[in-house]
Amino acid sequence: xxxxFAIFLKGIFILAPIVLTxxxxxxxxxxxxxxxxxxxxxxxxxxxxxxxxxxxxxIFLVGLLASNWITNSIIRYTxxxxxxxxxxxxxxxxxxxxxxxxxxxxxxxxxxxxxxMPNDIKLLGFLTNDDDQVFIPKGYVAVYLMQSMQVAxxxxxxxxHTVEPVEASPEDAxxxxxxxxxLKGSR
Numbered sequence: 001x002x003x004x005f006a007i008f009l010k011g012i013f014i015l016a017p018i019v020l021t022x023x024x025x026x027x028x029x030x031x032x033x034x035x036x037x038x039x040x041x042x043x044x045x046x047x048x049x050x051x052x053x054x055x056x057x058x059i060f061l062v063g064l065l066a067s068n069w070i071t072n073s074i075i076r077y078t079x080x081x082x083x084x085x086x087x088x089x090x091x092x093x094x095x096x097x098x099x100x101x102x103x104x105x106x107x108x109x110x111x112x113x114x115x116x117m118p119n120d121i122k123l124l125g126f127l128t129n130d131d132d133q134v135f136i137p138k139g140y141v142a143v144y145l146m147q148s149m150q151v152a153x154x155x156x157x158x159x160x161h162t163v164e165p166v167e168a169s170p171e172d173a174x175x176x177x178x179x180x181x182x183l184k185g186s187r
Contacts, residue, residue, distance in 0.1 A: 032056065112166040112173045115143055115158050124177060126170070127163065128155070146177045 033051035040046035040054065065071040083089040111127040129142035136142055141160050146153040166173070 112168050112170060113143060113163045114166055115145075115156070116162045116164070124166070124173065125156075126173070127165075130160070146174070 029049075029052055032055040033049060035051060036054040036058075037046060037051040040050055066075055079092075082092050113125055113127045115123040115125060117123060123143075123145055125143040125145040127141055128144045129136060136157055139160055140157045141163055142155060143158055143163060144153055144155050168176075
């Protein structure tokens with residue numbers, strides 16, 4: 001019976017990532033396809049998948065226009081108007097800051113560090129901020145400690161001298177931490 005259960009678990013471990021990946025892609029496809037579906041149907045110009053193509057083209061076009069000085073000024077003006085709106089501004093700022101924290105041109109989750117604790121304990125985390133700010137005392141840095149097998153973590157402020165950089169890619173570190181140390185990173 002144990003062997004049957006072990007084989008069953010192995011099947012789950014193999015199929016779960018594949019099924020979840022396709023499930024996410026499937027839902028993203030239908031979400032993006034649905035964004036312009038109604039408009040394209042009214043124009044008599046809808047074919048399955050065209051809504052997704054139009055959505056991706058629109059996203060690309062917005063990115064392209066944001067590279068232009070004039071359009072970028074309009075976007076910044078609109079953004080300021082959104083930010084000063086009582087409830088909407090707070091929600092918008094949180095979403096924008098969260099998305100920008102994962103951007104490649106920001107510090108975000110790109111600097112992996114070990115934090116030295118008492119009794120020779122080391123914590124693996126991401127250095128998220130080393131600038132002097134209201135919340136960060138002088139000589140301290142912000143380190144995000146991700147919790148294994150969850151989408152959660154703790155932000156700790158530690159003396160800068162207790163932090164040492166780790167030579168590893170952020171992707172490998174995220175996999176290692178999320179798997180509770182069971183996955184090996186690539187060298």
